[in-house]
Amino acid sequence: MNPTSDVVARLSGAVKRYGSLTALDGVDIVLHRGELLAVLGPNGAGKSTSISLLLGLIRPDGGRVELFGMDPQQIDARRRIGVMLQSAMLPLTLRVGELLRLVASYYPNPRPLEESAALAGIGDLLQRPYGKLSGGQQRRVQFALALCGRPELVFLDEPTVGMDIDARQKLWSAMRALVAEGCAVVLTTHYLEEAEALAQRVVVMGKGRVLSEGSVDALRAQVPLTRIRCVTDLDAAEVAMWPQVASAERDGQRMRISTNAAENVLRRLLDADVSLSELEVQRAGLAEAFTELTREETVVEKEAA
Numbered sequence: 001m002n003p004t005s006d007v008v009a010r011l012s013g014a015v016k017r018y019g020s021l022t023a024l025d026g027v028d029i030v031l032h033r034g035e036l037l038a039v040l041g042p043n044g045a046g047k048s049t050s051i052s053l054l055l056g057l058i059r060p061d062g063g064r065v066e067l068f069g070m071d072p073q074q075i076d077a078r079r080r081i082g083v084m085l086q087s088a089m090l091p092l093t094l095r096v097g098e099l100l101r102l103v104a105s106y107y108p109n110p111r112p113l114e115e116s117a118a119l120a121g122i123g124d125l126l127q128r129p130y131g132k133l134s135g136g137q138q139r140r141v142q143f144a145l146a147l148c149g150r151p152e153l154v155f156l157d158e159p160t161v162g163m164d165i166d167a168r169q170k171l172w173s174a175m176r177a178l179v180a181e182g183c184a185v186v187l188t189t190h191y192l193e194e195a196e197a198l199a200q201r202v203v204v205m206g207k208g209r210v211l212s213e214g215s216v217d218a219l220r221a222q223v224p225l226t227r228i229r230c231v232t233d234l235d236a237a238e239v240a241m242w243p244q245v246a247s248a249e250r251d252g253q254r255m256r257i258s259t260n261a262a263e264n265v266l267r268r269l270l271d272a273d274v275s276l277s278e279l280e281v282q283r284a285g286l287a288e289a290f291t292e293l294t295r296e297e298t299v300v301e302k303e304a305a
């Protein structure tokens, strides 16, 4: 277990209501020094609301919010964080270098401008007016602004939306570099492969609650399925009846099988069809675990209704 002194941010039983809508219904989230926590969940799950509470942008109707053990609205807590939200309202006429200098000046021990620019991959944009940049370039500048104060904790709310694959990969390496420095990162994303590639821990939210929390591996283990794909003449309906086969479907020449006992099913497949070819075996990923977790919530809701 991490000692309490390692905790950089915490929501305890956080409740937030908007009129009759309960956006957060008793949310517990703890973030430790130097870890990347991915917060996942469908639209409206409460991810941004949780971040807004931790940033002190809104106040909870119940529960507690702590940033470095302080109220998030305290300036001493705010000086230790960097933020990249979904919508940034930045002066369009300022040049990127000027923006970086301005934001860095709010912090007691900022990075040198060149270092921030290099980390975010915007060294060639410093002389350009912010308003003249493409959407993806503006996102990279916003990332540079989030890290220029040498923060101990960075909030990244869907940071790679609108980025091409190259820019996304670069941002991933920059996030890894931040974490390697000991910076904690809270990342919300709809790209599950992003969480899978970067996160030490994942929180899955749904309808204002935390549905599941743990390492990517632990989450994936909640769906202990393996996918088998191969070219075979076997009858899918027959294979679907085999013990430990969850499903078997035909997709043209190929068959797709889900199982929780891959070795046994593979042995039987190879025995049953000596001409079987193009075999692929893959563990279920975070995407499947996520779908399963958020689906269960719907089932529980139906049962409760």
Ligand SMILES: Nc1ncnc2c1ncn2[C@@H]1O[C@H](COP(=O)(O)OP(=O)(O)OP(=O)(O)O)[C@@H](O)[C@H]1O
Residues within 6 Å of the ligand: 018, 021, 022, 023, 041, 042, 043, 044, 045, 046, 047, 048, 049, 050
């Ligand atoms: N200022 C507000 N006034 C009224 N309702 C709000 C407000 N902010 C959020 N909500 C509601 O609270 C719930 C949670 O919203 P939130 O933005 O936290 O979800 P999210 O998980 O970040 O979603 P997304 O993935 O779409 O960004 C939603 O039902 C949303 O409509």
